[in-house]
Structure formats: C-alpha cells, structure tokens
Amino acid sequence: MTVDAGLPGFVKALPAHLTAEDTEYLRHRGIFQIPATGCRNEILRAHFQFVHPLMPLLDIESFIGPMLQSSPPEKISLLLLYAVLCSGAAHVEIGVLHALGYQSRKAARKAFFDRARLLYDFDCEPERVSLVQAFLLMTYWWHTGTQHKDRRFWIREGVSLALDLGLGMDLDNCGSKQKRLMKRIWWCCFMRDQFVALMTWTPAHLGARHRNLPMLTLEDFEVQAFSDPIVDNFGQWPLVNSRETRVQLATLCIEKAKLCVCINRILEARYSSRRLEAETQMVTILVPKRAAVNQYEVIEHDHELQAWYHNVVDSSTLDLRDAVTAGPDVVSIQKGHLKLLFLTALLALHRPQAVDAFDVRLSASQELSSRKLRETAEEVAHVAKRIQDLEMGTHMNPKGVSLYLPILLVHLQDIRPETGTLKKSRLEKYHDCMRILDSIGGDAVPENLLPMKLEAAFRTLNVLPSTRCTIPRQLRMSGEQFPASGNEPISLLSNLGVVTQFEMDFLQDLSACAVNAGSGSIQPRFERGGEPRQEEREATGRLVNDNTV
Numbered sequence: 001m002t003v004d005a006g007l008p009g010f011v012k013a014l015p016a017h018l019t020a021e022d023t024e025y026l027r028h029r030g031i032f033q034i035p036a037t038g039c040r041n042e043i044l045r046a047h048f049q050f051v052h053p054l055m056p057l058l059d060i061e062s063f064i065g066p067m068l069q070s071s072p073p074e075k076i077s078l079l080l081l082y083a084v085l086c087s088g089a090a091h092v093e094i095g096v097l098h099a100l101g102y103q104s105r106k107a108a109r110k111a112f113f114d115r116a117r118l119l120y121d122f123d124c125e126p127e128r129v130s131l132v133q134a135f136l137l138m139t140y141w142w143h144t145g146t147q148h149k150d151r152r153f154w155i156r157e158g159v160s161l162a163l164d165l166g167l168g169m170d171l172d173n174c175g176s177k178q179k180r181l182m183k184r185i186w187w188c189c190f191m192r193d194q195f196v197a198l199m200t201w202t203p204a205h206l207g208a209r210h211r212n213l214p215m216l217t218l219e220d221f222e223v224q225a226f227s228d229p230i231v232d233n234f235g236q237w238p239l240v241n242s243r244e245t246r247v248q249l250a251t252l253c254i255e256k257a258k259l260c261v262c263i264n265r266i267l268e269a270r271y272s273s274r275r276l277e278a279e280t281q282m283v284t285i286l287v288p289k290r291a292a293v294n295q296y297e298v299i300e301h302d303h304e305l306q307a308w309y310h311n312v313v314d315s316s317t318l319d320l321r322d323a324v325t326a327g328p329d330v331v332s333i334q335k336g337h338l339k340l341l342f343l344t345a346l347l348a349l350h351r352p353q354a355v356d357a358f359d360v361r362l363s364a365s366q367e368l369s370s371r372k373l374r375e376t377a378e379e380v381a382h383v384a385k386r387i388q389d390l391e392m393g394t395h396m397n398p399k400g401v402s403l404y405l406p407i408l409l410v411h412l413q414d415i416r417p418e419t420g421t422l423k424k425s426r427l428e429k430y431h432d433c434m435r436i437l438d439s440i441g442g443d444a445v446p447e448n449l450l451p452m453k454l455e456a457a458f459r460t461l462n463v464l465p466s467t468r469c470t471i472p473r474q475l476r477m478s479g480e481q482f483p484a485s486g487n488e489p490i491s492l493l494s495n496l497g498v499v500t501q502f503e504m505d506f507l508q509d510l511s512a513c514a515v516n517a518g519s520g521s522i523q524p525r526f527e528r529g530g531e532p533r534q535e536e537r538e539a540t541g542r543l544v545n546d547n548t549v
Helices: 018-030 035-051 058-070 078-088 095-097 104-119 128-138 151-165 176-199 228-234 243-270 293-312 330-356 364-387 400-414 425-439 446-459 501-519 534-538
Strands: 273-280 283-287
Touching: 035 078, 035 095, 035 228, 035 330, 078 104, 078 128, 078 273, 095 425, 104 128, 128 176, 151 176, 151 364, 176 283, 243 273, 243 293, 243 330, 293 330, 293 364, 293 534, 330 364
Parallel strands: none
Antiparallel strands: 273 283
16 A cells, blocks of 8 residues: 555655654655646756766656656656756756745755655655665765765665666676666766765775676667657757757767776776774775875876777767867757866876975976876866856856866875864865865855855865965955955965965966956966957856756
8 A cells, every 4th residue: 555645646656654644744844845847847858958968867758758647557756756856956947946936046956855865764765776866866966064864875875776786787688678777877876986986085886896897888878769748748858859969968978987987997096095083973085195106007097098088089979179169058068077077087197196296306207297287277277168158057067166176175185194283183174175065066156256266265275375365355255255264374285285386376267267257357377269258247147056066
C-alpha cells in the first residue's frame, strides 16, 4: 500500500511506511507543492539545456513522458524530480522563480534541495538507480556551513551506491536502452567524482581501477528522434528538435569523460591526502606532493592533456580553440565549460611545481610549469571575459574565476606549523575557503562586482601581500562584506611563496576589469581586443550563479 497524498498522477506515491504524522510533516515542509506545469516545464528546459548535456543521467523519454499522460504506467521519483528542479533552477529565467513565490534563485534552489533531502531522510525512494541519479544532481548545490550532508556526502553516497549496484560492470554489453543508461550513469559518477574532488580538494572515491573501464561512445546516447508527444510539447528545446545538436553534445560529454580520466591521474600523481582535525571536526583534503617530484611525470601528464585538447580541436565536429566565439547557444555554453575544465586541469598539474620554484633558481621543468601556469591563467581570464561579453554568466557554471579560486586557495592548507601567528586551524581555513566560494556565488551580486568580491576574499584569507587596496572606493560593494583581517598584517602566505607574482597580476587585472565595467577607464591586460559593449558596462543587475559548480 502507498500514500497518494494529493500528488500529481505522473509522480510515484509515497511509501506505505509513512505515518499520518510523517505525511503531515512532509506537507508542512512543502513536499507536495510541485510547481505548476508552465513553470515546471521552464525549469526542466533549463536543466536539459544546461545541466543534462554534460551530465546525461536521465532518459528524457522516461522522465518527461509520464508528465504528458493522464494515467502513465510508469511514474517518476519525487525525490529525483526535486533534484532536477534544484539543478534547473540555477539556470532558468529568474521571473519563473518569482512567479513561484521565491525572492531569489538561491532561495528557490534551497527549497527544492531541502525537499529532496527530506524525502531521502524519510526513506521515501526505494528505487536505488533513482537515488544515484538524485545524489549526483544534489552535488550541484553547495551551502555554506560544515553540516554532515554536504557536497562530499552526496557524491560519496552516489558513488558507493553505484558500486553496490555494479553499474561499472559489463559496460561492453550495452545493447538495450536500459544498459546504455546505466553506462551513462556510471560515467556521470566518475566525472562528477573527479570534479567534486577538484573543486573541494578532497580525495576522489573512484581511481585507477575505474578509469580504464570501457569509455562512452556515441551509441550510448539518445541521438535518435524523440516520440511525437515529446516533440509536440518540447519541440522548441534544441536537444529535442536538432539531431545535430544532440550529436555535438554527446561528443562533448564523451570528451569530458576522457578529460576526467586525465584529471584523475593528475590528482593521484601530484597530490596526497592529509587529515585535518579541529576539536570534534575532521576532514581529509588534498595537498600538493612536495618531496621527490618526478619532472618527467609532470611533462608526461602535460602531454596527455595537450593530446586530449588537440584531438578535440582536430575533430570534425568540435573546435575548442576559442570555446565561446558565437552567441550563447547550448553547444557554445558546454564548449566553454569544457574549455575551463581543461584549463583547470592544467592549473592543478603545474601549480605545485611553479609555487615550489618561488624565489629560487628554476629547473627546466619548473620553468615549464611557471610558463604553463601563466599562459593558463591568462586563458582562463580570456574565456571568463568572453563569457561575460556574451552574457552567458547565469548559464556558465563554474565560471573562470570560480574554477581558478580553488587552485589558489588549496595552498592555504599547506602552511608550516611554525609560522604560528595564524589563529585558525587548517580545518577552519578549509571551511573558510568553501564559504568564500559559496559567497562569491551568491545570486545577489552583480557580475561586474565579482572581481571586487574576489579581492576581498583574498584579503580576508590574508593571501594578498600588499596592504594597499586596489579597488577604488566608489566601486566598493554595499551590503555584505567580508570581515576585515585585523590590521592587515604582512601576508605569511606570500612570504612562504604560496602566491606567485603573475597570480597577483591576474587578480589586479580582474579588479581593473571591474573598474572598466563601471567607468570604461581601465583596460585589463588579458583582454584580447575590442571595446566592451555599452550594455555590458550597464549590466549592473546581472546575477552571478557560481555556487553550483
């Protein structure tokens, strides 16, 4: 027996083990307040246009089809629906969320996420594949704090359950539609695991014995025409109305899986695990390996990344040499995401060796890493600027700055204990880093103020070596500010070589970019030709949405 409780016909009923008190509590928490059809379809469109292409967890026919039938034989998971709504709300037009009664994008996403988490806590989803799908989508939400069920919890649960289900087994035999979906879900687990490891600097759960499993192929994706009901109702979606778009997006996803294999090797070769403890809290993080660095290993991984990149560039269907050269269509956006992920992998590979070389005579391999790091930082800035030019900000997650920041802040965890003057534990500093990432992604911050908020973050964490403020007073942020760091002492991190000069130049350029957005008076060094458009300088109300990386 199950509990209907007024759910729409396309949603699975709640399990019978729920008591009347449980059901009433769930009702009080908004579990049964599923968005009306029009708003729901807009949020679903955003999910399938901006999240699904590089995280193809769902079978579109099986997920959307039941919504178009009065009495569908197969219904969808309510927990999974809310996880999809949470991810889609990151990209949908803000007016849709206002129509649902939410004051901000973050408020809407938190509401949908909390409902999904509540359904999990009440053990409302018996279908374990749906749980894996939902868990992976729930990693897109990051909330400030040190609660147990954070992004690392959801990726751990998703990967563990996928291993229990054997989703990584028998990947060579994917003749049926269901088996092809299982293979995609498995590789989504692997890709998301590496991404979360890279963005939170915690060890990945999947490693060497998983990265050599049969790779995704075009045959594993939904590239054929959809059924008439799907086309009739959602034919305006690029993913539905264009086979060419589906093939391009599937190819990008395959390339992302291959890139994540490279990232897994880099994290394994260049970083080691370290446990941080503070009172009752404990976390394991990744820190750069310091001893006996094999310079040939670094070069080998660099060649592997370059081979991946040139293979994509030489492809007949894709070209990442300038990943965001056209308008903000769905393919351009995913190309931009993939380009930034590639650049982040380069940063993760070369930065430890370049930072170790600070103020000493450089070896040939250290010179290589320093040069690569400089070029990569400039390219990240270029792609981020192009994203801003094309008004893709709401749909590009993560953005160049948010991808760059974790690479820089990871070294906060590697300060020698004898410095002594820093009051916070390493674990506290780690959580500070994560909170700053979340704050930079706040959806009440105009995009042209992002560089100022980034600089404030660096100053709060005592990363900037100079006490001179680079942000003009008239452009300072109103409202929420990062707390001042005492009397702005000389940066211990700079003295230890944690921040390199060109990274400080990069931050200065970002600040100059903010000034340029406000007055048009300063031109950043990394800008590659062309004056910013008038509408770009006036876009003070556009929102940043980087907390869904």
